[in-house]
Amino acid sequence: MAAxxxxxxxxxxxxxxxxxxxSPHQIKLQNNEYSDVLVAIHRDxxxxxxxxxxxxxxLTKASEDLYIATxxxxxxxxxxxxxxxxWSKKPEYQPAGTETFERANVRVDVPNALYGxxxxxxxxxxxxxxxxxxxxxxxxxxxxxxxxxxxxPNGKTFVHEWAHLRWGLFDEYGxxxxxxQSYPHFYSGSLGGVQPTRCSAWVAGTNKHMVTGAPCQLxxxxxxxxxxxxxxxxxxxxxxxxxxxxxxxxxxxxxxxxSDPSGDPLSYHNREAPNKHNSLCxxxxxxxxxxxxxxxANGANPPxxxxxxxxxxxxxxxxxxxxxxxxxxxxSMRGEPLxxxxxxxxRFIRSTVGFGASVGLVKFARHASxxxxxxxxxxxxxxDALIATIPTTTVLYTCIGCGLLKGVEALEAVGPPxxxxxxLVTDGRETTAPRIRDVIPELLRKRxxxxxVAYSQNADATLESLAQQTGGxxxxxxxxxxxxxxxxxxxxxxxxxGGKGVKLLNEERTIAGGQTYTNHVHVDSSVGQxxxxxxxxxxxxxxxxxxxxxxxxxITEGSPMYDVTSDTITVEIPGxxxxxxxxYNISNPGPDDHDVITIITSYPPTDGEPIRVKAQVSAVSLxxxxxxxxxxxxxxxxxxxxxxxxxAVVKVHIAKPPDGRVEELLLLDNGAGAxxxxxxxxxxxxxxxxxxxxRYGVSVTVDNSQGDAAGxxxxxxxxxxxxxxxxxxxxxxxxxxxxxxxxxxMTTGGVFEVQGVPxxxxxxxxxxxPSRVTDLAVVDVSHxxxxxxxxxxxxxxxxxxxxxxxxxxxxxxxxxxxxxDDFLGSPLVDQSxxxxxxxxxxxxxxxVQTVNIRVPERGHNVTFxxxxxxxxxxxxxxxxxxxxxxxxxxxxQPIKANNTVTWVIIGCVVGVAVLxxxxxxxxFTVCRAKKQIKPADSIHPAPxxxxxxxxRTV
Numbered sequence: 001m002a003a004x005x006x007x008x009x010x011x012x013x014x015x016x017x018x019x020x021x022x023s024p025h026q027i028k029l030q031n032n033e034y035s036d037v038l039v040a041i042h043r044d045x046x047x048x049x050x051x052x053x054x055x056x057x058x059l060t061k062a063s064e065d066l067y068i069a070t071x072x073x074x075x076x077x078x079x080x081x082x083x084x085x086x087w088s089k090k091p092e093y094q095p096a097g098t099e100t101f102e103r104a105n106v107r108v109d110v111p112n113a114l115y116g117x118x119x120x121x122x123x124x125x126x127x128x129x130x131x132x133x134x135x136x137x138x139x140x141x142x143x144x145x146x147x148x149x150x151x152x153p154n155g156k157t158f159v160h161e162w163a164h165l166r167w168g169l170f171d172e173y174g175x176x177x178x179x180x181q182s183y184p185h186f187y188s189g190s191l192g193g194v195q196p197t198r199c200s201a202w203v204a205g206t207n208k209h210m211v212t213g214a215p216c217q218l219x220x221x222x223x224x225x226x227x228x229x230x231x232x233x234x235x236x237x238x239x240x241x242x243x244x245x246x247x248x249x250x251x252x253x254x255x256x257x258x259s260d261p262s263g264d265p266l267s268y269h270n271r272e273a274p275n276k277h278n279s280l281c282x283x284x285x286x287x288x289x290x291x292x293x294x295x296x297a298n299g300a301n302p303p304x305x306x307x308x309x310x311x312x313x314x315x316x317x318x319x320x321x322x323x324x325x326x327x328x329x330x331x332s333m334r335g336e337p338l339x340x341x342x343x344x345x346x347r348f349i350r351s352t353v354g355f356g357a358s359v360g361l362v363k364f365a366r367h368a369s370x371x372x373x374x375x376x377x378x379x380x381x382x383x384d385a386l387i388a389t390i391p392t393t394t395v396l397y398t399c400i401g402c403g404l405l406k407g408v409e410a411l412e413a414v415g416p417p418x419x420x421x422x423x424l425v426t427d428g429r430e431t432t433a434p435r436i437r438d439v440i441p442e443l444l445r446k447r448x449x450x451x452x453v454a455y456s457q458n459a460d461a462t463l464e465s466l467a468q469q470t471g472g473x474x475x476x477x478x479x480x481x482x483x484x485x486x487x488x489x490x491x492x493x494x495x496x497x498g499g500k501g502v503k504l505l506n507e508e509r510t511i512a513g514g515q516t517y518t519n520h521v522h523v524d525s526s527v528g529q530x531x532x533x534x535x536x537x538x539x540x541x542x543x544x545x546x547x548x549x550x551x552x553x554x555i556t557e558g559s560p561m562y563d564v565t566s567d568t569i570t571v572e573i574p575g576x577x578x579x580x581x582x583x584y585n586i587s588n589p590g591p592d593d594h595d596v597i598t599i600i601t602s603y604p605p606t607d608g609e610p611i612r613v614k615a616q617v618s619a620v621s622l623x624x625x626x627x628x629x630x631x632x633x634x635x636x637x638x639x640x641x642x643x644x645x646x647x648a649v650v651k652v653h654i655a656k657p658p659d660g661r662v663e664e665l666l667l668l669d670n671g672a673g674a675x676x677x678x679x680x681x682x683x684x685x686x687x688x689x690x691x692x693x694x695r696y697g698v699s700v701t702v703d704n705s706q707g708d709a710a711g712x713x714x715x716x717x718x719x720x721x722x723x724x725x726x727x728x729x730x731x732x733x734x735x736x737x738x739x740x741x742x743x744x745x746m747t748t749g750g751v752f753e754v755q756g757v758p759x760x761x762x763x764x765x766x767x768x769x770p771s772r773v774t775d776l777a778v779v780d781v782s783h784x785x786x787x788x789x790x791x792x793x794x795x796x797x798x799x800x801x802x803x804x805x806x807x808x809x810x811x812x813x814x815x816x817x818x819x820x821d822d823f824l825g826s827p828l829v830d831q832s833x834x835x836x837x838x839x840x841x842x843x844x845x846x847x848v849q850t851v852n853i854r855v856p857e858r859g860h861n862v863t864f865x866x867x868x869x870x871x872x873x874x875x876x877x878x879x880x881x882x883x884x885x886x887x888x889x890x891x892x893q894p895i896k897a898n899n900t901v902t903w904v905i906i907g908c909v910v911g912v913a914v915l916x917x918x919x920x921x922x923x924f925t926v927c928r929a930k931k932q933i934k935p936a937d938s939i940h941p942a943p944x945x946x947x948x949x950x951x952r953t954v
Contacts, residue, residue, distance in 0.1 A: 023103065023468070023471075023616075024103055024104075024105055024130070024132060024133060025037075025038040025098075025099060025103045025104060025105055025471070027105060027166070029074060029295050029301060031301070031304070032072075032073055032074055032075065032301050032304045032306070033074075033075065033076075033077030033078070034074060034075065034076050034077055034078070035077050035078035036078060036080065037059075037076060037078065037079045037080065037105055037106070037311075038080050038082060038099050038103065038104045038105050038106070039055055039059070039079060039080065039081045039082065039104060039105065039106040039107075039108070040081075040082035040084075040099070040100070040101040040104030040106070040107055040108070041081075041082065041083060041084050041087075041101075041108045041109075042084065042101055042107065042108065042109040042110070043084035043085060043086045043101065043318070043498070044084075044086070044109075044110070045084065045108065045109065045110070045138055047086070047087040047088060048138070048142070050142055051108060051138060051141055051142060052081060052083070052315070054141045054142055054144070055081055055108070055141060056081075056313055057144075057154075058141065058154045058155065058158055059076055059079050059158065059311055059313075060155075060310050060311060061153070061154060061155030061158075062076065062154070062155040062156075062158035062159055062162070063075045063076035063077075063155075063309040063310065063311050064155065064309045065153075065155040065156050065158075065159045065254075066159050066162065066309075067306070067309045068254050068255075069159055069244055069254060069255055069256060070290075070296075071255070071303055072303035072304060072305065072306075073295075073296060073301050073302065073303055073304075074295065074301060075306065075309040075311075076309070076311040077311055077312065078311060078312050078314065079311045079312070079313050079314070080099060080313075080314045080315075080316055081313060081314070081315050081316065082096055082099050082100075082101065082104060082316050082317070082318060083315060083316065083317040083318070084101070084317075084318055085317060085318035085319065085320065087317070089317065090315075090317075092315055093315050093316065093317035094314065094315065094316050094317070095316070095317065095319055095416050095418040095419060096316040096317060096318050096319055096418060096419045097316075097418040097419050097446075097447025097448070097449075098419070098447055098448075098449050098470060098471030098472075099316055099419075100318070100419075100471075100496060100498075101318075101498065102495060102496075102498065103471060104133060105133060105134065105165065106133065106134045106136060106165075107133050107134065107135050107136065108136050108137070108138060108141060109135060109136075109137070109642075110137065110138075110642075111137045111139075111642075112135060112641075112642035112643070113641075113642070113643055113714065114642070114643065114644075114713060115135075116137075117137045117139045117140040117146075117147070117150075118140075118150075118151065119134065119135065119136050119140060119151065119157055119158070119161050120134070120135055120161070121133070121134045121135070121161050121164035121165045122135070123164055123168070123170070123676065123677070124635050124637070124676060124677075124680075124682045124684065125168060125618075125633075125676065126168070126280060126676055127168055127170070127277075127280045127281035127282070127284070127289060128167065128168040128281070128289050128292055128293060129168040130165060130166060130167075130168055131164050131165040131166075131168070133165070134158075134161045134162070134164075134165050135642075151249065152248060152249025153249065156244070156248045156249060156253075157248065157249070159244055159248065160244050160245065160248040163244060163245060163256070163286065166293075166295070167286075167289060167290050167293050167295070168289065168293075169245055169256075169277060169281075169286050169289055169290070170245070170275070170276040170277040170280055170281065171183075171245055171246075171275060171276050171277060172197075172198070172199040172243055172245040172246040172257070172270075172273060172275045172276075172277045172278075172286075173185075173197060173198070173245075173246055173247070173275060174186070174196075174197040174274075174275065175275075175276065176227075180671060180677055180678040180679040180680055181276075181671045181677060181678040181679075181775060183197065183274060183275050183276050183279070184197060184222075184224065184274050185197055185225070185229065185230060185231065186207070186224040186225045186229065186231075187224060187272065187273065187274050187884075187885050188223055188224060188863045188885040188886060188887035189272065189863065189885070190272060190814075190815040190816035190817065190863055190865060190885065191815075192861035192863060193861075194218065194223075194224050194225055194887065195272070195273075196231035197231075197273045197274060197275050198231060198246055198247075198270065198273060199242065199243045199245065199246045199257045199269060199270045199273055199275070199277075199286075200240045200241075200242050200243060200246075200257055200266060200267050200268050200269065200270055201268075201270045201273075202238075202239055202240035202265070202266050202267075202268075203233055203238055203240040203246065203247060203250070204233065204234045204237040204238040204239065204240070205231050205232050205233040205234045205238070206231075206232055206234065207225060207229055207230070207231055207232075208229070208230065208232055209226075209228055209229055210228050210229070210230045211228060216229035217229075217894040218887075218891045218894075219891070219894075220781075220783075220891040220892070220893060220894075221780055221781065222778065222779075222780070222781060223778075223781040223886055223887030223888070223889070223891065224887060226894070233247055233250055235250060235251065238250055238252050239252065239266055240252060240253065240266050240267065241253060241254055241255050241264055241266045241267045242255045242256055242257040242258070242264075242266065242267025242268075242269075242286075243255070243256050243257035243267060243269075243286055244256050244286070245257070245277060245286055255267045256285075256286035256287050256290065257269040257270070257285045257286045257287065258285050258286070258287035258288070259271075259284070259285040259287065259288050260287075269284075269285030269286070269287075269288070271283040271284075271285070271816075271820065272816045272883075272885070274882070274883075274884060274885075278882065279774050279775070279882040280676065280774055282772075282879065282880075282882075283820060283883070318419070319416075319418065319419040319420075320356075320357075320358060321357045321358065321421075321496070321497040322357075322358040322359075322360075322374055322411060322414070322419070322420045322421065323353075323357070323358070323359055323360075323420070323421040323422075323423055323492075323493070323496070323497075324359070324360040324361065324362055324374060324407040324410045324411060324420065324421070324422050324423070325345060325348075325359070325360070325361045325362065325423050325425075326362045326363075326364065326368075326403045326404065326406075326407045326422050326423060326424045326425070327341065327345065327361070327362070327363050327364075327390070327391055327403075327425050328341075328363075328364065328365070328398065328400075328403075328425055328426040328427055328428070328455070329363040329364065329365045329391040329393070329394050329395065330364075330365040330366075330394055330395065330396070330397060330398040330426075330428060331365075331394045331395065331396050331397075332394075332398070332427050332428040332458075333394050333427055333428075333455075334394045336479070336480070336538060337427055337455065337456075337479050338391065338392065338394060339538055340479075340480075340482045340485065340538065341390075341425060341455070341485065342390045342391070342392065343482065343536050343538070343567060343568070343597075344482060344485045344486045344489055345387075345390050345489070346387050346390060346568075347486065347489075347534060347536070347568070347599070348486075348489040348490065348493070349377075349383050349386050349387050350383055350387065351532055351534070351601065352489065352490050352493050352499065352501060352601075353377055353383075353493065354377075354499070354500075355377055355378055355379075356376060356377070356378070357376070357377055357497065358374050358375065358376050358377070358414065359374065359375065359377055359386055360372055360373055360374035360375065360407075360410040360411075361386060361389050361390065362403055362406045362407050362410055363391045363403070364398070364399055364400065364402050364403030364406065365394065365395040365396065365397055365398060365399070366395060366396060366397035366399060366432060367399060367402055368399065368402035368403045368405070368406035369406065370406055370409065370410045370413075371389040371391070372385065372386050372389040373410060373413055373414070374410050374411060374413065374414045397431050397432050398426070398428050398429065398430050398431045398432065399430060399431070399432035399433070399434070400424070400426055400430040400435070400436055400460060401430065401433065401434035401435050401436055401438055401439045402432070402434065403424065403426075404422060404424065404436070404439050404443065404450065405434065405439055405442065407422040407424075407448075408420075408422070408442065408443065408446055408448055411448065417446045417447070417448050418446065418447040418448070419447065419448075419449070420448050420449070421448075421449045421450075421451060421472070421492070421496045421497075422448060422449070422450045422451070422472075423451050423453070423489065423492050424450060424451065424452045424453065424463070424466075425453040425455055425485075425488075426452075426453075426454070426455060426459055426460065426463070427454075427455035427456040427458065427459055427479070428456070428458055428459060428460070429458065429459070429460045429461075430460055436460065436462045436463075436466055437462065440466065440469060440470075443469075443470055444469065444470065448470060449470055449471050449472045449496055450466055450467055450470040450472045451467060451472035451473050451474070451475075451488075451492040451495075451496065452464065452466055452467040452472065452474045452475070453474075453475045453476075453477060453485065453488045453489075454474070454475070454476045454477070454695055454751065455477055455479065455485065456478065456479050457478075457657055457658070457694045457695055459476075459695075461753075464620050464621070464751060464753060465620075468620060472492075472495075472496070473491060473492060473495050473496075473750055474620070474750055474751050475487070475488035475491070475492075475697070475748060475750055475751055476655070476695040476696070476697040476750075476751035477697060478655060478660040478697070480595075480660075481508070481655065481660065481697070482508060482536065482597045483506045483507060483508045483597055483599075483699075484655065484697050484699065484748065486506060486597070486599055487503070487506060487699060487746075487747065487748035488748060490503060490601075491747060491748045500603055500604060500610075501601050501602070501603055502527050502601065502602055502603065502604065502610050502611075502612060502745065503599070503600070503601050503745070503746050503747065504521050504522075504523065504527070504600045504601065504602055504743075504744050504745060504746070505521045505598065505599070505600040505744055505746060506597075506598070506599050506600075506699075506746050507519075507597070507598050508595060508596070508597045508598075509586070509595070509596055509598070510593050510594070510595050511543070511586060511587075511588040511593065511594045511595075511596055512588065512593055513588055513590055513591040513592050513593060513594070514588065514589070514590075514591065515587075515588055516585050516586065516587040516588070517585070517586045517587075517588075517596070518583070518584070518585050518586075519583075519584060519598070520581050520582060520583040520584065521581075521582050521584075521600050521744055522579075522580065522581055522582070522704075522705055522741070522742035522743050522744055523550075523577050523578075523579055523580065523582055523602060523743075524579055524611065524740070524741040524742065524743035525579045525741060526604060526608060526609065526610040526611050526640060526743070527602035527603060527604050527605075527608075527610050527611075528576045528577040528578075528579060528602055528603075528604075528605065529575075529576055529577075529602065529603040529604060529605055529606075530572070530573075530602065530603045531572075531573040531577040531600070531601070531602040531603075532570060532571070532572050532573070532600070532601050532602070533545075533547065533570070533571040533572075533573075533582075533584065533598070533599075533600050534568060534569070534570050534571075534597075534598070534599045534600070534601075535568065535569040535570075535586060535596055535597070535598055536567060536568050536596065536597040536599075537567055537594060537595065537596050537597070538567065538595060540590055540592060540594050541588075541589055541590035541594075542564070542569075542589075543569070543586050543587055543588050543589070543594060543596055544557065544586075544587045544589065545557075545562075545569050545571070545584060545585065545586055545587075546584070546585045546587075547571060547582065547583065547584045547585075548582070548583045548584075549577075549578060549580075549582060550578050550579065550580025550581055550582065551578055551580075555571055559571075561573060561574065576605065577602065579741060580742075581742070582600075584598075586598070609640050609641035610640070611638065611639070611640045611645055611702075611712075611740070611743055611745060612638075612639060612640075612745070613636055613637065613638050613650075613700060613702045613745045613746070613747045614636070614637045614747060615634070615635065615636045615637075615652070615698065615699075615700040615747050615748065615749030615750070616634075616635045616636075616637075616749060616750070617632060617633070617634055617635075617698055617749055617750055617751075617752045618632055618633040618634070618635070619632060619752055620752055620753070621752065621753045621754070621755070622690075622752065622753070622754045622755070623754075623755050623756045624690055624754055624755065624756040624757045624758075624762075625756060630690065630754075631686045631687065631688055631768075631799060632686065632687045632688075632752060633674045633684060633685070633686055633687070634652050634654075634665070634667065634674075634684065634685055634686075634687055634698060634700075634749060635667075635682055635683070635684050636650050636652065636667050636682070636683045636684075636700045636702070636747075636749070637681060637682045637683075638650060638681050638682075638683065638702055638745070639681050639712075640712045643681075643712045643713050643714065644679065644680050644681025644682075644712065644713050645681050645710055645711070645712045645740065646669060646679045646681060646710065646711060646712070646713065646737065647704075647709045647710040647711055647737075648683075648702050648703065648704050648709070648710040649666070649702070649703040649704070649709070650666070650667040650669075650683040650700065650701070650702050650703075651664055651665065651666055651667065651700065651701050651703075652664070652665045652667055652685070652687075652698060652699070652700050652749065653698070653699045653700070653701065654687060654689070654696050654697070654698055655696065655697040655698075655699075656689070656690075656691045656692070656696055657691060657692045657693065657694030657695065657696070658691070658692045658694060661691070663689050665685055665687060665689075666685070667683035667684060667685045667700075668683060668684065668685060668800070668846050669681065669682060669683045669684070670793055670846050671774075671775055671793065672771065672773070672774070672775060672793035672794075672795065672800065672845075672846060673685065673686060673771040673795060673796070673799060673800025673845065673846070674686045674771070674799070674800055675800075678775075679713075681713075685800060685801075686771075686799040686800055686801060688762075688768065688798055688799065688801055689762075690754050690757050690761070690762050691757070691761050691762075692757055692761065693754060693755050693756070693757050694753065694754065695751050695752075695753050696751065696752050696753070696754065697748075697751055698748065698749030698750060698751065698752070699746065699747070699748050699749060700746065700747055700748070700749055701744070701745070701746045702743075702744065702745040702746070703744055704740055704741075704742055704743050704744070705742050705743075705744060706742070707741065707742040710739075710740045710743075711737035711738050711739045711740055712737070712738055712740060713736075713737060713738075714736055714737070714738045766797070766798070766872060766873075766874045766876065767874075767876065768797075768798035768799060768801075768872075768876060769798075769799070769870075769871070769872065769876035769877055769878045770795035770796055770797065770798070770799065770800075770805045770845075770869075770870040770871065770872060770876075770877070770878045771795040771796065771799045771800045771845075771870075771878055772795075772869075772878045772879045772880075772881060773792045773793065773794075773795060773868060773869070773870065773878065773881035773882070774881065774882055775792055775793050775882070776790060776791075776792040776866065776867065776868060776881045776882050776883075776884050777790070777791050777792065777884060778790060778866075778884050778885070778886045779791050779850070780852075781886045781887060781888065783858050783888055783889065783890045783891065785854070786854055786855050786856075786857070786858045786888065787835060787852055787853065787854050787855065788852070788853055788855055788864065788866070788886045788888075789836075789850065789851070789852045789853075790810075790850070790851055790852075790853070790866060790884070791848060791849070791850045792848070792849055792868070792881065793846065793847070793848055793849070794842045794843045794844065794845055794846070794847050794848070794849045794870065795842075795845055795870045795878060796844075796845030796846075797845075797872045797873075798872070800845050800846065801845065802845070803844065803845075804841070804842045804843060804844050804845065805842045805845075805870040805871060805872055806840075806842075806871055806872050806873040807839060807840045807841075807842070807870075807871055808839040808840075808842055808849070808868055808869075808870055808871075809828065809839075809868060809869050809870075809871055809877065810828070810829040810839055810851070810853075810866065810867075810868040811823060811824075811826040811827060811828055811829065811866070811867055811868065811880075812826060812827055812829060812855070812864050812865060812866045812867075813826045813827065813864070813865050814862075814863070814864060814865075815863075815865065816865045816883060816885060818865070819865045819866075819867050819883055820865075820867075820883060823867060823869075823880045826867075829853055833853045833854050833855075834851055834852070834853050835852045835853065835854060836850070836851065836852040837849065837850055837851030837852060838851070839851065842870060855886075855888060857888070858888040858889070858890075859888065859889060859890070860889050860890075861889065862887075862888040862889060863885055863886065863887055863888065864885065864886050864888065865883050865884070865885045866883065866884050866885075866886070867880045867881050867882070867883045867884075868880070868881050869881065
C-alpha cells in the first residue's frame, strides 16, 4: 500500500523536531566522522580516573563496531569527556565552554533504580527522532567483566544504545514492562506456527520456560506461548548477522536489519515481529529508518575505507558558575517594563543565585557598560551591591551586540570566558551596530553560552537562533508577564548551573480594591529546606499577607520570618518547612485593582532527591501551511531523581499572540498520540491552536494536590535475586508504584515561533486526522467461539486533540503481508461481527477501547492479522496502526504438574547449581592461592547463555 500523505506528515514531525530548551549537545557527522560527541561525568561521582580510562577503552571499541555496523559509513572521530569540577584540576584538562552535564549525549551517573547498571537511552520522541541522552553507571564502566557478562561486549552494547540515541531506533525484542507498554515475546506467524519476536528471523535458538527450562506450552487465552516462555539463542548454530536492535551480543551479529531484497538475507528485516520498533516505525527496518536520517539520507557519507577508527579524546573540566546579566536599558523599556525587570532581577540575585556563584551586570542601549564587575557572591552585602546596579533609567537606541561583547569582556576580566553565561533580556529590535549576527562568531570562538529572553513580541527575531547556536535556552515573556520573566531567570540558572532550587508555584493575580485573594500550596517532604514565599507588586498601596502553616500557626507582619521592602513581601521559613498545606491570603487595602506576583520556592534536604519537572517543545520555529497542517509536540518530564512520577495532573499553558491569551492543555503519559512510552514520567501532547504569527511562551504546572493519584516507580527485589540488575525475564524483581504526598511544581518550557498563520487564525475546516494507533494488541483468542478480543488507545478527532474520532476502520487478513501491503484492499470488520464494543462510537482520546469480534474461520494453521485506522466525521483518517496476529487453532488446557513435584525438581536443580558453584569457587580459590594473586574487588555471578536482559530503553 502506498504511504498516505498523513503517514508522511506524522513522520515529518519527527524529522524536523528540534528541542530548544536544554537541548542535547550537537553531534556532527562529516566525511564519515562523528565529532563533538560529549560524554560527561556527574559532579557527585567520586573522583576515579579509571572511569576516564575505561570510557576511552569502551568508545574506542564502539567506534570500530560502529564502522562495521554502518557498512563503513560512520565512526567516532572526536569524543569530549567532561570532568566534573569536583575532581582535581589537571593541566591536561581544557576549560569547558558550552559543554555541560545537562546537555551531555552520554551521562555517567548513579544508577536509575529501574534499570540498575543496565545502559539505556531516554527516548521521548518518535521513530527516527534522536534520544535525549545515554545513561551509563560507574559500575558498568569500571567493571568490564561484569558489564560484558550481562550485556555483551561493551563496544557492541554502546552501538545498540547509539542507535537509540542518534537515529531514533527502538528495540526489536519482546518486553515486559509492568509500569508501561509491553511487547509480546511470541506471535502467530502468518505462515502458521508460533514464532519468537526476533529480527532477523534467522536467529537460531530454542523456546523454553525461563524457570524450569521445560518446553513451552501454548496458552489457550492468547494462542501463543505462556508468559514465562522465552527464546534462548544458540550461539553455536546461529547464522544471522542482524540485528543490533535484537541480540547485539551474539558474535555473528554485526549489522542492523535491512529491507533490501538484494542484501544479506541473514539480516533481512522481520516486519511481522510485534516489537516496539515495528509498532512505532510502521514496519520499517532499522536501515530503512537510518536511510531517512540526515546522516545517510540521499547517499550522504557513503562507505569509505579508513586507516583507523580510534577516536581522538579531548578532556574538559567544568568551570565554576559565572553569569552576567545583560539587560536592555533602551527607551522601549521605559516605565513598567523596566520596573518589572528590576523586580525579577532583584529576586534572582537575592534568592536564586547561591553563595559561591559569580555574577556581574551589564546594561546596554546606544552603548553598553559594565555596571558591576563579575564577583563571587559570598555575602548579603555582595547581593545588595549587585542589586544597586540594576538599571532604573533608559536612553535612546538599542545595540544588542554591544551588550553581548561587553558581557564577554566582563567574563574575561575574571578569567577565561569559556563556559560563562550571558543572560540577555531585551524587548525590542536592535538599531545600532554591531548587531547580533556580527558578534556570533566571537561568542562561538570564546565558547560562551547565551540565554535569551524576548521580553515582548517585538523583541529581535534572531534571539532564539542566538541561544540555539551558543547552547543556551530561550524564553518569551510578555510585557506584563512578570511570572514568565521570573521563570526565565530561574530556569537559566537551573539549566546552566544545575541549580537545586525547586519552584512550587509562580502566579500573577489581579486583586480588586478592598478584596482578598486566597490560595495555598502543598510542600512535600522531597523539599522543604529554605522555603521562601515572595509577593511582588508594582505601584499602589502595599498589600498585606497572612499565612497559615500545616500545623495551624499564623504568620503575619511583625513575625521574624516576615520581611517587607519597597515592593516585596518575603516570608522565609527557617530550617525545614513542615510538609502539608500552606495557605496564604493577599489583601488589597486600596481602592484600585492590584497586580500581585506570588513565587514560592524550596530546596531539597541534604542529599535528597526532589520531584522535578522539566519541559521542552519540539521545534524552535514552525512555518504554518494549510497544505501541510502544522503541529508541535510539548513534553514535560516529571521525575524524582531518575525515577518517573506517574499519575500526576500535568498541564501546559501557552501564551499566544497577538494579545497573550493563554491556552491550557492537559499532557498525557499514556503511550498514545504524541506520547511514545506509557508511564515513563514523560507527559506529552500535540499543540494545534495557532492563533497568529509570533512567539508562543510555554509554562508547565504539575499538581498532585488531591493526593494518592501520583506515584513514583520503585523496584521490589525478591529474595534470592542477588546483585542482578532489573531482569524481568529472570523474575528477579517487580515494578511497583509508591504513592506520593500532595505536591505542586511549575517550570517553563521556553518559546517557539510560528510564521505563516493565515490572517484571522487557523481555518475552521477540519483537515487534521486522528493520531496513528501504535498499541493495538490481542488480549484474548477463543477457538471455541471463533472470536478475537482487541484493545488499543483511542485517538482524538485531530491527532490526540478534540472530541472522539467518528469511527474505527478495522481490517483483517489471513496473511500479514496482505494487510501490510494492501490495507484498503483487505476485508473490513463490520458491526455485525462485533460481539462486544463499538466501532462507530469511539471513546474520547486517551481512553482504552476494546472490541470482541467473530472471525470467519478457525482451525489448524488459521492465523488472522488485524490493523485499524481511526477516522473523523470529515473522513480524515489516521495511518494504519501496528499489525497484530492471532492464532485460531484449538489449544488444549496445559497440564499442570503437581506443585510439590515441581518444587522438588526446582530444588534439585538449584541444589546442583549451588554445589557446582561451590566446587568452582573452591577450585579458583586454590588456583589463586597457588599463584598468589590478589583477589578481585568484586565477584559477580555470570549469567547463563540464555540471559536476555540486554539493554532496555526508557
